[in-house]
Amino acid sequence: MTERQHGEPRPADAIERHPGAPAPGSTIASHYRMCVGCGPDHPTGLHVTVVAGEGLTVAGTFTVTDDHQGAPGLAHGGMLSLAFDEVLGSLIWLIGKPAVTGHLETSYRRPVPVGTTLHIDAAVDRAEGRKIFMSATGRENAPDGPVSVAASAVFIVVPPTHFTDHGRPVAASELSEAAAKVAEVNP
Numbered sequence: 001m002t003e004r005q006h007g008e009p010r011p012a013d014a015i016e017r018h019p020g021a022p023a024p025g026s027t028i029a030s031h032y033r034m035c036v037g038c039g040p041d042h043p044t045g046l047h048v049t050v051v052a053g054e055g056l057t058v059a060g061t062f063t064v065t066d067d068h069q070g071a072p073g074l075a076h077g078g079m080l081s082l083a084f085d086e087v088l089g090s091l092i093w094l095i096g097k098p099a100v101t102g103h104l105e106t107s108y109r110r111p112v113p114v115g116t117t118l119h120i121d122a123a124v125d126r127a128e129g130r131k132i133f134m135s136a137t138g139r140e141n142a143p144d145g146p147v148s149v150a151a152s153a154v155f156i157v158v159p160p161t162h163f164t165d166h167g168r169p170v171a172a173s174e175l176s177e178a179a180a181k182v183a184e185v186n187p
């Protein structure tokens with residue numbers, strides 16, 4: 001194999017949809033009921049919902065409420081960033097590998113008023129070693145609405161033990177089936 005020269009980008013690696021990935025059109029369950037991004041039982045969380053798409057794509061929604069304001073009546077940029085982190089993070093269930101956000105860049109194009117539903121389309125663009133490059137756009141109130149926010153991210157594949165080594169113990173009953181499987185690796 002030819003050695004890479006200094007500054008030369010790594011060649012892209014193949015990255016494919018896992019055979020056990022949720023079928024296109026099916027909902028990707030929240031991984032943890034108290035997750036501030038997707039947990040259905042979080043009182044002020046974003047309650048992001050995500051549906052698997054074709055290939056390595058997902059479509060998410062986030063409805064901005066009074067709990068997510070920065071300026072009165074407008075979404076806080078950090079909350080929007082969180083929504084993107086959540087939707088981009090759900091792509092890991094399609095590739096079947098645990099990964100965490102290493103880098104997330106968010107570009108705010110339009111103010112997002114309370115009451116808006118952002119339609120967030122996200123995709124895996126490429127992989128290099130353990131790095132997975134992803135991107136997403138968030139459109140106002142319809143899948144073809146104007147783009148309010150765009151994001152790109154690098155997720156880093158981690159061993160399943162990452163979560164149990166660094167987080168507090170969580171009962172399997174609090175996790176989705178897929179997340180419980182990840183946790184099982186290091187009970």
Ligand SMILES: CCCCCCCCCCCCCC(=O)SCCNC(=O)CCNC(=O)[C@H](O)C(C)(C)COP(=O)(O)OP(=O)(O)OC[C@H]1O[C@@H](n2cnc3c(N)ncnc32)[C@H](O)[C@@H]1OP(=O)(O)O
Nearest residue numbers: 031085086089100101102103129154156163164179182183
């Ligand atoms: C039990 C419950 C289960 C629940 C399961 C599902 C939960 C899902 C939740 C989803 C919630 C939503 C999601 C969330 O909110 S995830 C939560 C937010 N993210 C984190 O907490 C991550 C914290 N950081 C770390 O743990 C480590 O730094 C990681 C693991 C990321 C890397 O440390 P590690 O020692 O392992 O890596 P390495 O140094 O060997 O580098 C390896 C390669 O990666 C490249 N690199 C490294 N860092 C960065 C970076 N920042 N940007 C760009 N690239 C970076 C590096 O150059 C190298 O590339 P190359 O030189 O080989 O080309």
